[in-house]
Structures are given as C-alpha cells and as structure tokens.
Amino acid sequence: xxxxxxxxxxxxxxxxxxxxxxxxxxxxxxxxxxxxxxxxxxxxxxxxxxxxxxxxxxxxxxxxxxxxxxxxxxxxxxxxxxxxxxxxxxxxxxxxxxxxxxxxxxxxxxxxxxxxxxxxxxxxxxxxxxxxxxxxxxxxxxxxxxxxxxxxxxxxxxxxxxxxxxxxxxxxxxxxxxxxxxxxxxxxxxxxxxxxxxxxxxxxxxxxxxxxxxxxxxxxxxxxxxxxxxxxxxxxxxxxxxxxxxxxxxxxxxx
Amino acid sequence: xxxxxxxxxxxxxxxxxxxxxxxxxxxxxxxxxxxxxxxxxxxxxxxxxxxxxxxxxxxxxxxxxxxxxxxxxxxxxxxxxxxxxxxxxxxxxxxxxxxxxxxxxxxxxxxxxxxxxxxxxxxxxxxxxxxxxxxxxxxxxxxxxxxxxxxxxxxxxxxxxxxxxxxxxxxxxxxxxxxxxxxxxxxxxxxxxxxxxxxxxxxxxxxxxxxxxxxxxxxxxxxxxxxxxxxxxxx
Numbered sequence: 366x367x368x369x370x371x372x373x374x375x376x377x378x379x380x381x382x383x384x385x386x387x388x389x390x391x392x393x394x395x396x397x398x399x400x401x402x403x404x405x406x407x408x409x410x411x412x413x414x415x416x417x418x419x420x421x422x423x424x425x426x427x428x429x430x431x432x433x434x435x436x437x438x439x440x441x442x443x444x445x446x447x448x449x450x451x452x453x454x455x456x457x458x459x460x461x462x463x464x465x466x467x468x469x470x471x472x473x474x475x476x477x478x479x480x481x482x483x484x485x486x487x488x489x490x491x492x493x494x495x496x497x498x499x500x501x502x503x504x505x506x507x508x509x510x511x512x513x514x515x516x517x518x519x520x521x522x523x524x525x526x527x528x529x530x531x532x533x534x535x536x537x538x539x540x541x542x543x544x545x546x547x548x549x550x551x552x553x554x555x556x557x558x559x560x561x562x563x564x565x566x567x568x569x570x571x572x573x574x575x576x577x578x579x580x581x582x583x584x585x586x587x588x589x590x591x592x593x594x595x596x597x598x599x600x601x602x603x604x605x606x607x608x609x610x611x612x613x614x615x616x617x618x619x620x
Numbered sequence: 621x622x623x624x625x626x627x628x629x630x631x632x633x634x635x636x637x638x639x640x641x642x643x644x645x646x647x648x649x650x651x652x653x654x655x656x657x658x659x660x661x662x663x664x665x666x667x668x669x670x671x672x673x674x675x676x677x678x679x680x681x682x683x684x685x686x687x688x689x690x691x692x693x694x695x696x697x698x699x700x701x702x703x704x705x706x707x708x709x710x711x712x713x714x715x716x717x718x719x720x721x722x723x724x725x726x727x728x729x730x731x732x733x734x735x736x737x738x739x740x741x742x743x744x745x746x747x748x749x750x751x752x753x754x755x756x757x758x759x760x761x762x763x764x765x766x767x768x769x770x771x772x773x774x775x776x777x778x779x780x781x782x783x784x785x786x787x788x789x790x791x792x793x794x795x796x797x798x799x800x801x802x803x804x805x806x807x808x809x810x811x812x813x814x815x816x817x818x819x820x821x822x823x824x825x826x827x828x829x830x831x832x833x834x835x836x837x838x839x840x841x842x843x844x845x846x847x848x849x850x851x852x853x854x855x
Binding site for chain 1: 749750752753754755756757758759763767770771852853
C-alpha cells in the first residue's frame with residue numbers, strides 16, 4: 366500500500382486558492398436497491414499525476430467516481446478534499462468527462478462557451494478560452510460544426526477540451542475511451558498526459574489494462590465495491606498482491 | 621351540383637380579388653390566434669421547463685392535469701373565460717366580453733396546456749441525457765431550464781405550431797366569448813358556421829379554403845422544421 370498521509374497534510378493547488386489534495390474517503394458506502402455498490406471504502410490519494418481506478422465490470426468504479434465528484438450522495442461515510450467536505454466552491458474546481466460524450470445541440474464552440482458561462486467566466490475571456498480549448502483538442506476547424514454530427518472520437522475530444530477549458534484542479538474521467546478507436550484513444554491519452562504535466566490531478570476509471578499501464582502513476586483496484594489494492598503503478602503491474610488483480614491483469618475472467 | 625359549382629366559383633373570386641369582407645375576417649382570425657399563441661408560448665415554455673427541472677410536491681399531479689387539458693374542449697375553455705369576464709364574474713369590471721381581447725384570452729387558456737405539456741416532455745427527454753453533465757458543470761436549476769429550452773428549440777417550434785393549428789381552427793371558444801359580431805369579433809371559423817347556416821355558401825367556402833391552406837402551411841412548416849433539425853442532429 367502507499368504511504369498513508371495524515372489528513373491535515375495538504376498540498377498547494379494549481380490555481381493557488383486552497384489545496385484540493387489529499388482526497389480522502391472514510392468508510393464511504395453507497396447502497397442502491399439494497400445492494401452495497403460501494404462498501405466502506407477508506408482511501409487516501411495525495412500525490413499529483415494520474416490515478417487509475419481499475420476493476421472488472423460492476424466493481425463500482427463509475428459509482429465511486431460520481432461519489433467523489435459529488436454527483437451522488439453516499440449512503441454512508443464521507444469524502445474529503447484537502448480536509449474539507451465537498452461544497453460548491455470545491456466542486457467548481459473539478460471537471461468530469463463521461464463515458465458517453467454528452468454534448469449540447471449546438472456547435473462545438475458553443476458547447477465550450479456554454480460550460481464557461483455556467484462557471485461564471487467573463488464573456489470577454491470566454492472567446493479566448495474557447496479558441497484555446499478547440500486548438501488543444503485539434504478541433505479549430507470544427508468550431509462551427511454541430512457537436513452531435515462530429516465523429517465519436519471528435520466528440521470525446523470536445524468533451525475533454527470543454528472540461529480542460531474550465532481550468533480544473535482535478536479532472537475525472539469515466540472510461541473516456543471505452544468506445545473509441547485506437548487513434549482517438551491515443552489522442553485522448555496524449556491530452557491527459559499533457560494536462561497532468563501542467564499540474565492537473567487526474568483520476569481516470571478504465572478497465573483497459575494497456576491504457577492503465579500507459580497512464581497510471583498509481584492504481585486503485587476495485588472489486589465488489591471494495592478496494593483490493595492501492596499501489597504505485599509499477600508495483601501493481603509487476604507484483605499485484607491479490608489473486609483478483611493478478612487474474613485481471615493476466616486477462617482472466619474476474620467474477 | 622350546379623349551385624355548388626357556382627358557390628365554388630364565387631369563393632375563388634372572393635379570394636383572388638381580396639374581397640374586403642373576407643380579408644377583414646381572415647386578418648382578425650390571424651391576429652387573435654397569433655397573439656394568443658405568442659402569449660401562450662411564453663407561459664408554456666416557462667411552465668413546461670420548470671415542471672421538467674424543479675422537484676416539488678404535487679409535480680406529478682400538475683403534469684397529469686396539464687396533459688389532460690391538452691384535450692380541453694374549446695367550448696369549455698370558452699365557458700370558463702365567459703364566466704370570468706361576464707359582468708358578474710371576477711374580471712367583469714374590465715368589460716372585455718365580446719371583444720377580440722376576450723377571444724385572445726380564451727385561446728391562451730386553450731393553447732397553454734398544449735405548449736406547456738409538449739415543452740415539459742421535450743425538456744424531460746433532454747434532461748435525462750444532460751442531467752449529470754450539467755450538474756457536473758455546476759449549473760443552477762434556472763440555468764438548466766434555460767439550457768433545455770434552447771436545446772429543445774426545434775421541438776418547441778413544433779409545439780408552438782401545434783398550438784397555432786389548434787387556435788386557428790377552433791370555433792367554440794371564440795364563439796362564446798367573442799359573440800361572432802360583424803366587423804368586431806367575426807373570425808374564419810365563426811363566420812363559416814354562421815354563413816353556412818344562413819345558406820351563404822360562397823363566403824363560407826372561401827373562408828374554408830383559406831383555413832385549409834393555413835392548416836397546410838402549418839403542417840408544411842412542421843415537417844421542414846423537423847427535417848432541418850434532424851439534419852443538424854438537433855432533434
């Protein structure tokens with residue numbers, strides 16, 4: 366396991382207004398229809414870089430991400446960001462990209478413009494940030510194209526560009542490349558590596574072992590709503606401690 | 621049969637020569653229904669959007685009532701507004717009965733449920749898709765309503781056209797609160813009813829043709845809006 370940092374130790378954030386790390390989960394639980402999807406999780410993530418959450422289908426990865434982002438409320442336990450409970454101010458410093466691109470029925474540029482408006486970015490700054498974001502994602506020439514007629518890969522790149530235009534401290538992604546071809550997947554991964562270099566903390570859910578190897582600084586392995594392992598990536602891939610993780614990495618069927 | 625052909629011939633002549641009686645009636649009808657639909661749209665968008673997004677006790681009941689009122693018989697809407705506006709009614713002091721304003725009010729009552737119910741449905745469908753993304757972006761409830769209304773704009777246009785089709789074609793409501801007074805509150809539908817019963821088939825037929833053409837135009841507009849929206853993946 367990684368070193369457990371005490372809760373009060375904090376790290377400076379990118380934007381400099383109060384630290385968001387460490388992310389701490391204390392006895393976090395989520396029940397739906399009488400089933401424990403997340404089962405008393407304790408976890409501390411206090412290093413920058415890319416944290417990958419892995420696990421077989423139904424392990425609770427997506428639900429965990431939504432709990433951490435505040436989209437759903439836990440039925441037990443708590444989430445702390447930098448020692449504080451998630452509030453509106455902290456939520457504004459996070460962004461999330463979903464498995465299936467959710468794009469408004471507007472042009473590519475208008476999608477980013479709209480998100481910046483919701484975050485209260487001044488109109489005068491929006492145009493510049495829209496342009497920068499489109500350029501980053503290689504979508505400048507698609508600016509006026511209706512977002513929903515873009516290809517699947519372009520749509521997900523636009524979603525990522527929109528999230529990055531918000532200049533978040535924390536970026537969360539739920540299986541962002543699950544339905545993309547290799548070229549689109551590579552484009553997304555390059556954007557993530559670049560964002561991570563600029564100091565954005567990234568938490569990405571995936572069940573693609575190759576992607577996890579390419580991206581992860583540390584890996585949280587989830588199974589049946591519990592954390593089976595939390596290790597530095599190198600240790601996890603070379604010497605997984607648990608049978609389930611070993612089986613998963615070997616490409617076996619983990620039930 | 622000869623009578624009918626004669627009447628049809630006269631009707632066409634009334635139309636192509638822009639007969640002043642005919643034109644007056646057509647313009648009043650259009651003015652009443654267009655204004656009513658404009659007002660009903662503002663109300664309907666707000667009510668429908670709010671019903672889709674805000675959670676409050678009785679929300680399901682309100683939605684159910686709204687859907688049921690889509691089939692509100694025009695005569696009942698007319699009767700309701702008549703009671704409101706009659707001398708002994710709560711709004712009697714305004715002296716609005718038998719005026720175009722009264723007809724507009726009656727048609728607003730008739731059309732609001734249609735536009736509101738269709739708007740709610742359109743917004744709810746969109747919200748299902750957008751909810752997590754918008755909340756992740758930190759959208760307030762009012763910002764969510766605004767987003768849904770704009771993204772549902774093509775479906776809202778079709779809702780408005782449906783409302784207009786209903787308003788322009790109804791006879792019961794405008795008849796009761798307007799009174800079918802010549803030069804004041806005589807619309808296409810009430811004039812058709814009256815002229816037919818008087819045996820003045822030509823004018824009735826001419827108005828019927830105009831009404832039919834209006835209905836075709838509305839339907840054509842509906843289809844082109846749908847085609848345009850689906851081509852841009854905005855549907």
